[in-house]
Structures are given as C-alpha cells and as structure tokens.
Amino acid sequence: MEHLVRVYNEKDRQTLEWLRRHVDDAAIASAVAQCTGSGKPYLSIVCRSLGV
Structure with missing residues (x-):
C-alpha cells in the first residue's frame, strides 16, 4: 500500500500497518482514489476520509 500513499517515516509505516489491520x-x-490533487495523498488525509 505504500505505493498509494505518502509514507515518510517509521510512524507513518506503523500507522499504515494499523490501518490495514482494521480496514481492508x-x-x-477507494479512499485514495477519491483524494484530489496530483501525487500520492498524505496518510492522514486517507485516514480522515475513512473516518479513523
């Protein structure tokens, strides 16, 4: 999933792992696809759009 969102450090990596355990x-x-703008969205924006 790191190819879809911006992961800058180990904390982001751990957050992404947690997110993948709780959301498929x-x-x-789908949340990434709904984000507007060029490039990968920040992980925090994806989490907000998923409501977590």
Missing part, C-alpha cells in the same frame, strides 16, 4: 485494502484504495 479495497477501502483504502
């Missing part, structure tokens, strides 16, 4: 990959990919 399809939901994360």
Whole structure:
C-alpha cells in the first residue's frame, strides 16, 4: 500500500500497518482514489476520509 500513499517515516509505516489491520485494502484504495490533487495523498488525509 505504500505505493498509494505518502509514507515518510517509521510512524507513518506503523500507522499504515494499523490501518490495514482494521480496514481492508479495497477501502483504502477507494479512499485514495477519491483524494484530489496530483501525487500520492498524505496518510492522514486517507485516514480522515475513512473516518479513523
């Protein structure tokens, strides 16, 4: 999933792992697709759009 969102450090990596344990990959990919702008979205924006 790191290829879909910005992961800058170990904390981001741990947050992404936690997110993947609680939300399936399809939901994360869908949230990423709904983000506007160029490039990968920040992980915090994806988490907010998922309500976590």
